[in-house]
Amino acid sequence: MAEQTDRFLTVQEVADILRVSRWSVGRYIEAGALEAIKGDGPNGSVRVSLRSLNAYIEAHTVTAKETR
Numbered sequence: 001m002a003e004q005t006d007r008f009l010t011v012q013e014v015a016d017i018l019r020v021s022r023w024s025v026g027r028y029i030e031a032g033a034l035e036a037i038k039g040d041g042p043n044g045s046v047r048v049s050l051r052s053l054n055a056y057i058e059a060h061t062v063t064a065k066e067t068r
Contacts, residue, residue, distance in 0.1 A: 008037070008047035017053065028056070 014034070015022045025048070028034045035052040039045045 007050040009050060009053065011036075011046055011048065014048050014053055018057075 029036045
């Protein structure tokens with residue numbers, strides 16, 4: 001269960017932060033790289049926790065040496 005202090009972001013907000021498309025964020029969620037919650041119903045809104053986004057960024061941060 002999410003902590004009460006955890007903030008949730010829309011898929012578009014996550015896409016803007018990562019500078020990728022909304023579709024890429026959807027693929028990250030489907031692959032399990034980002035954790036998300038979905039509202040009720042077939043068109044329920046999807047939200048990504050800030051904690052999950054921060055963990056994703058930390059796990060995918062590389063040093064200059066690793067980019068060669």
